[in-house]
Amino acid sequence: MSADAFPPLVFSGVQPTGNLHLGNYLGAIRRWVALQEANRCLFCVVDLHAITVWQEPDSLERSIREVAAAFIASGIDTTAHVLFNQSRVPEHAELAWIFNCVARLGWMERMTQFKEKAGxxxxxxxxxxxxxxxLMAADILAYRATMVPVGEDQKQHIELTRDIAAKFNHDYSLRVAALGLGRPIAMGEEVVQGYFPLAEPLIEGPATRVMSLKDGAKKMSKSDPSDLSRINLTDDPETIARKIRKAKTDPDALPTEIDGLKGRPEADNLVGIFAALADRSKAEVLAEYGGRPFSEFKPALADLAVEKLGPIAGEMRRIMADPAEIDRTLRDGAERAREIASATLSDVKRIVGLLNN
Known part of the structure; x- marks a missing residue:
């Protein structure tokens, strides 16, 4: 099966669970800015996902606005595309219940992220x-999105979204055909009238998984107790430079070839960050800095990070000074998102057999 029969549409979101950091920017937000040039896009602050674990209410409100401000400050065009917070579009939660009745218990039990968070x-x-x-499947399929930019750690969830879409299409193929709501989708050698596309994960670039500045084996995280482990999008230039200066490295010079980064997670992480910020490959970075010590590489990385991130932090502070304007942007985006999601949910209710008139 494929999503080829459906109009291309990009959906992605970020949880409002604390300060956004360099990993969020390189792994998601910056890629969204590029994707919006050639695609229809919906960008979502997934606040319902955030409350799967306890959130202090006042902090959650601020975090929702801060994530929205980061999107706008980074270059998301809220006029041409849709930016909204998930909880303003109730179709997400309602469609998620229907998908709860499609998904299998065993599928959920295999999700590694649940195992990690539940402990x-x-x-x-x-x-x-x-x-x-x-709920993540509902986020995507409410808009029948065909492309989802995600980090490596979310790839399993996209695969589950595809499984849910495929099972729904298979279970209701005759009903979809009878209602005239489907598009031809190949299932092996068979072609059925399916309602949902199989969304493709977009995982690309030299820094799709940015690691901690204090431990190259751990993902950069806003939950890490050490603020030195990450570069927050709100950090000022002096703080950015200090964190890079203190980033963990090894005593050897940078290698001249990519193979030389194997077994050197901190070096690999810093080279990957430089490559992503500079829109270059790791090989190109090593061609310039290979053989040189970190005492020369870190200042260059700090200057680059300040150049790229400094303006975003300043713009975020300006936007956050007017929370009413952020709320207006999210409210307008939600109204536009609901136009699509409500039509999808209406179709799904008809397909499943729920009275909806």
Whole structure:
């Protein structure tokens, strides 16, 4: 099966769970800015996902606005495209329930992110955390999106979204055909009238998974207790430079070939960050800096990071000074998103057999 029969549309989102950092920018937001040049896009602050674990309400409100401000400051065009927060579009949650009845328990139990977040005491994890992938599928399929830019850690959830879409299409293929709501989708050698596309994950670039500045084996995270482990999008130039200066490295010079980065996670991470910020490959970065010590490479990386991130931080501060304007942008975006999502949900109810008139 493929999404080829559906008009191309990009959907992606970020959770409002604390300060956005360099990993969020390189792994998601900056790529969205590029994607919007040639695609229809919906960008979502996924606040319902955030509450699968406890969030302090006042902090959550601020974080939702801060994420929206980061999108706008980074270059997301909220006029040509749609920016909204998930909870303003109730069709996400309603479609997620239908998908809960399509997805299988075993599929959810295999999700590695649930295992990581639930930890050893799974009995105390929320049902929402367990069913998180169904809501993520609803986020995507409410708009019948065909492309989803994600980091490597979310690829499994996109695969589950594809499984849910495929099972729905298979289970209701005759009904979809009878209602005239489908598009031809290949299932092996068979072609059925399917309602949902199989969205493709977009995982690309030299820094799709940015690691901690203090431990190259751990993903950069806003939950890390050490602020030195990450570069926040709100950091000022002096703080950015200091964090890069203090970033963990090894005593050897940078290698001249990419193979030389194997077994050197901190070096690989810093080279990847430089490459992503400079729109270059790791090989090109090593061609310039290979054989040179970190004492020469780090200042160059700091200057580059300040050049790229400094203006975003300044613009975010300006936008955050007017929360009412952020709320207006999100409200307008939600109205536009609901036009699409409500039509999808209406179709799905008809397909499933729920009275909807």
């Amino acid at each position: 050893r005491d799974r009995e105390r994890a929320s049902l929402g955390l367990f069913a998180y992938p169904s």
